[in-house]
Amino acid sequence: MIDRADRPLGAVRLAAMLNGEGERLKQPAVFRALQELFVAGKLKRVELASGYLPPGDEAAGVALCRRCGAYAALEGAIDASELRAIARRRDFSATRLVIEVEGLCETCSAAGEE
Numbered sequence: 001m002i003d004r005a006d007r008p009l010g011a012v013r014l015a016a017m018l019n020g021e022g023e024r025l026k027q028p029a030v031f032r033a034l035q036e037l038f039v040a041g042k043l044k045r046v047e048l049a050s051g052y053l054p055p056g057d058e059a060a061g062v063a064l065c066r067r068c069g070a071y072a073a074l075e076g077a078i079d080a081s082e083l084r085a086i087a088r089r090r091d092f093s094a095t096r097l098v099i100e101v102e103g104l105c106e107t108c109s110a111a112g113e114e
Contacts, residue, residue, distance in 0.1 A: 002043065007069035008051025010034075046071065048100050061099025067108040074099065 001017060002009050009017075011031035018025050034052050037043045043052040048064050053071065061074040080097055087094040 002052060003054040005053075007071055008046040008049040008053050008064070010049070010051040013051070046100065047098055048102050061101065063101040063103065063105075065105035065108055066102050067104055070105045070107070072105070074101065 001014065011027050011034055014034070015025050015027045015030040018030070034043065038045050038052060042055060044055055044062075045052055046062055046064060049069065049071075053062070056073065060076050060078040063072045063074055065071070078099055083097055084094045
């Protein structure tokens, strides 16, 4: 279901979708399953959306539409070592980098959404 979604899915929405298909799952069980899949590297977490995506290609990050929830993988090189160096200069040891951009997709932008 996540691999066919047009936006990141969280436990609440995924449980509702599954329950609509005849499953009887509660949100905490779905959340735990999503978390386990994330830890196992089978899903990517999108922090801005509190949701998950299939792992897909090794994109540099993700752009998320704040209006409709659509997402796009950000391709290209991001210098992770430079970001870690910036953190070190602030006496911070980075253990995980999350690159997410929030804004409007082309459709929402063209419609004049804010």
